[in-house]
Amino acid sequence: MATAIITGASQGIGACIAKRLAKDGFDVVINHYPSDSDREKALAVAEECRTYGVKAECIAADVSKFDQCEAMVKQIKADFGSIDALVNNAGITKDTLLARMKEEDYDAVIAVNQKSVYNMMKHVCSVMMKQRHGRIVNVSSVAGLYGNPGQVNYSASKAAIIGMTKTVAKEFGSRNITCNAVAPGFIHTPMTDVLSEELKNKMLAQVALGRYGEPEEIASVVSFLVSENASYVTGQVIEISGGLSM
Ligand code: NAD
Secondary structure: OOEEEEOOOOOHHHHHHHHHHHHOOOEEEEEEOOOHHHHHHHHHHHHHHHOOOOOEEEEEOOOOOHHHHHHHHHHHHHHHOOOOEEEEOOOOOOOOOHHHOOHHHHHHHHHHHHHHHHHHHHHHHHHHHHHOOEEEEEEOOHHHHHOOOOOHHHHHHHHHHHHHHHHHHHHHHHHOEEEEEEEEOOEOOHHHHOOOHHHHHHHHOOOOOOOOEOHHHHHHHHHHHOOHHHOOOOOOEEEEOOOOOO
16 A cells, blocks of 8 residues: 655645545554644544545644654555555744744744755655665745735745746656646635735636636645656646636
């Protein structure tokens, strides 16, 4: 059985990706932030994943921390034997205009959204290299492609992920490891639920399909990218935004 690890999978897009990959037949590791509330939500996600007849395990780790990622990868290798797919999904926002953005809010977003991707790829790639097989999907954002007012920190982290994706695709292609990114637009999740109605309407006016995306619509593209159907796709950024920019 193939094993997939999804970071930040206690809720939102990550939880949905975990359930979709379980449905596809992957044993899943649901990484969650080390807090009681995230643990509780992650356990519920794992229970749903198990209804598809696969193994599902929750592992607490703050993915912005190198050592915690290393320990998590070691545990997965010991418990599951292989790591076939890695989905770097964990992310946060601390939005405000550059003029008001505090240094700690810049650093925090870079640590969780960008450094985490280095931490996870660094440890998982050494496992995948030995297997001579692996699929990595990094969750970027349209903010990383086009920028977004109030998101200097977030768009920097998401643009960086795109560069990292292409570099890892080139470094590990000969080992049969693919590395792609998805760039979601405006997706219905706890992250976007907190936005004002005015801002939501302004954003929707730019979307060709005229609606928010659903987490399932991100999960279905990730499902394709980790599958054998995507065996010749690497180093790509797939925008999933309902036609935000054309
Ligand atoms: P969300 O806030 O619902 O979920 C984010 C998850 O990441 C949470 O489970 C959270 O606990 C986890 N997390 C945060 N910090 C962590 C850490 N240090 N270690 C481990 N886990 C951590 O948000 P979402 O909308 O589901 O976002 C998922 C991903 O999709 C993020 O990378 C986000 O930037 C990206 N994205 C979302 C949208 C959108 O419209 N919702 C658009 C583009 C990109």
